[in-house]
Amino acid sequence: MPKTILIVEDEAILREIVKDYLLNEGYEVLEAADGNEALAIFEEHDVHLIILDIMLPEVDGWSVCRKIRKTSDVAIIMLTARTDEDDTLLGFELGADDYVTKPYSPPILLARVKRLMDSRYARAGKLSDEDTLISNGIHVHFSTRTVTVDGERISLTYTEFEILTYLMQNQGIIITREQLITKIWGYEFDGDDRTINSHIRNLRHKIGAKGNCIVTVIRAGYKFEDKT
The missing domain is CATH 3.40.50.2300 (Response regulator)
Incomplete structure (x- = not known):
């Protein structure tokens, strides 16, 4: 359709x-x-x-x-x-x-x-064992692009979803703001670091207490840490 x-x-x-x-x-x-x-x-x-x-x-x-x-x-x-x-x-x-x-x-x-x-x-309707990503009570369902935190569904924008999943898939690894920009918008994006900061702030607010899993690494970027 x-x-x-x-x-x-x-x-x-x-x-x-x-x-x-x-x-x-x-x-x-x-x-x-x-x-x-x-x-x-x-x-x-x-x-x-x-x-x-x-x-x-x-x-x-x-x-x-x-x-x-x-x-x-x-x-x-x-x-x-x-x-x-x-x-x-x-x-x-x-x-x-x-x-x-x-x-x-x-x-x-x-x-x-x-x-x-x-x-x-593109992935709608394609279910597999790799369609769910779980960490710290955060469940990401790729096929439906939905996220639940401790069983409660939260509403994320496209960009917030992409940032969260990219950080979770690289748990423990520092991801620079430049890497996030390239991953989400591509090389042609002409914004700056503050763009990522705004999305991270919104994302942390939406996932509530789990927001502390997204750690700011000064002068480096962000990483997702296991806080369980």
Whole structure:
């Protein structure tokens, strides 16, 4: 079944260009021209990924992201004409998985979409002994991309899930911020170390008392330690 992508962009020409690229790749596409419309569409449809412009009429992209993250871990790519790193960091702190700066190349945006889609849904339905990773009461289920902590399910964004599993798979090994950036976004990512810091902070908060398993190694990076 085709995956559905919601484009939230107030410029009709840009919406149409991105829509054509996505349709050619076999995705179903929904469109919204402002934040309120985006939230209404999201409530009514099964959306698998959102391409979300920050500068929107009515309700801005940050507010849309914040409201959606209260109930959903749907993949979100934010579009921004701003070059201020603090704006980008705010998007990540609110739970965005990736961002693309305007003006952008539609093929590059499409590549980001496909990366998120492939990582999230490619393994759906494929069950094996390797589909579960367990440590310190944290259970990761790869086939469904779900995480439970001491039996309680928690909601992680795509990026938080990728960071947690990468650290757990390399338990006891120091992983640099550069390694995390390359693993999750690839070499073309133009963010900085603070991006990773924001996601680590959000991840620790979500896993609660187990957050102390993610250890900061000063001037080196992070590692996952067995605290049992």
